[in-house]
Amino acid sequence: MSKKVELLKDIVATISVMVKLGVEGEVLDTQTNLIAFLSEAGFTTTSGKPLTQMNFRYMFGSCTHEEIREILSEFSAQHAYDLIASMTHQRSNDAAASLIG
Numbered sequence: 001m002s003k004k005v006e007l008l009k010d011i012v013a014t015i016s017v018m019v020k021l022g023v024e025g026e027v028l029d030t031q032t033n034l035i036a037f038l039s040e041a042g043f044t045t046t047s048g049k050p051l052t053q054m055n056f057r058y059m060f061g062s063c064t065h066e067e068i069r070e071i072l073s074e075f076s077a078q079h080a081y082d083l084i085a086s087m088t089h090q091r092s093n094d095a096a097a098s099l100i101g
Contacts, residue, residue, distance in 0.1 A: 001070075003046040004059055008071045011038060031056070 015034075018024040027037045031053055039051050049055065063071070 002067075004063075005067050005070055007043070007046055008059060008063070008067075009074075011043060012071055013074070014038070014041065014043075 015024070015028070018027065027033050035051050035053055035056055038056075043051055045051060045055050045059070
């Protein structure tokens, strides 16, 4: 497993736990808040640089469909679509379509 996939799995797992516990609050309201939270929690890029909106978007945007499926394999389909939607500010249906096709 690549370092990128491993990192993104950790990010998705963190967000998933927050959602399941109902403590996501303003963290998932904007990508800026999400990046700030992840940075505060100690997440960095695979090369150890601070997370920014640009490199966060790049990490997700550079994933292949297979990598996305691997990252989200531990979650129910709808929950996975909702996570991607909240992280990329897409509607849930748009996120689902991007995973499928």
